[in-house]
Amino acid sequence: MEENLLKIVVKKTIILSLIFLAGGCGQRITTQQETEFDLKKNQGTVIGNCAGSNSAKAKLRTLSIVPQFSASRIHSDYWPLLTEIGKRANICFKLDQQQSIPSFERALKEGSIDYAFMNPYHQVMVNTKYQPIIRDKKRLLTGIIVTNRQSDISSIKQLNGKTLLLPAPNAFAASLLTRAYLDKKNISFKPKYVKTHQNVYRGVARNSDFMGGGVNNTFNRENNELRSNLDILFETQGYPAHPFSARRELPLKEIQNVQTIWLEIAKEPELSSLFDKVQIKIPIEANYAKDYARLQHLGLEKFVQ
DSSP states (O other): HHHHHHHHHHHHHHHHHHHHHHHHHHHHHHHHHHHHHHHHHHHHHHEEEEOEEOOOOEEEEEEOOOOSSOOHHHHHHHOOOOOOOOHTTEEEEEEEOOOOHHHHHHHHTTTSSEEEEEOOOHHHHHTEEEEEEEESOEEEOOOOEEEEESOOOSSGGGGTEEEEEETTTTTTIIIIIIHHHHHHOOOOOOOEEEESSSHHHHHHHHOOOOOEEEEEHHHHHOHHHHHTTTEEEOOOEEEEOOOOOOOEEEEEEHHHHHHHHHHHHHHGGGTHHHHHTTOOOSEEEEEEIIIIIIGGGGGGGGGGO
16 A cells, blocks of 8 residues: 555656646746747847937938948948937938949939938939938039059050949949040940949959049048058049938928938037038038039930949
8 A cells, every 4th residue: 555655646746747847848938939039029129220219209211322332331420410310300210221323223213212312413313303402512522533553554545445443334423424534535444333432442452454433532531541552543523512312202391400400410519520421521501403403414314324
């Protein structure tokens, strides 16, 4: 009898142990699942984040920057200023950054972006959809052709028959202006499109047989080590630089408010460093008729792709 009682106690102990272990495993599984869910939820929050006001009443607006530089650099350069503007305008700007200049152009033509920092000829191309509201006061945009400092290139005529690195076909000063100039000089070359200004400068620095088209503003923002390996062989006439533009279908009051806030922030000395990073060091009101309409008469349409 004692033996039977012992067996019963052992069985109960085993059953209770199994129940406890099952409960514990279930608890661990639940905790792990909850942790994974929270992680995914947090990742979604980060991915869906936007710069500016976090108020429930804030307007969500998409914004895109012409991809002259890498997406990571654009994000770090623009995020602080967009955050400041957005807080004051009760807007949260979601960066809808395009992978290339052609894809950026398609988004503009579709009118799928609310605000955009675009090149001057983009503004001409999409003027019916976007109005320029801010540009830099002093910096005129010029196209440049750069060479490797170690090369024996000393004349633009030496480009004849050689490879010219360009960011994209419709990059205004880097490609359209330089190609128009070379066309007038009857200089033929092999264009190679490498997506960004950064890629142009680095490609020329690596290969002394190449030349490249860029602009003064992006060249000046490169590090000293890279620039020390390059020479500017040619520079075009200057034009008003890239505008920050708004989709015309947005409420006029909102557009005017965003423009006013840009100009107000520019007057605050402690925030002045934000503007140099976004290539608009001294913001002023932009006006299409005054600043960009004349670009229609440069004959650049024959080079647009």
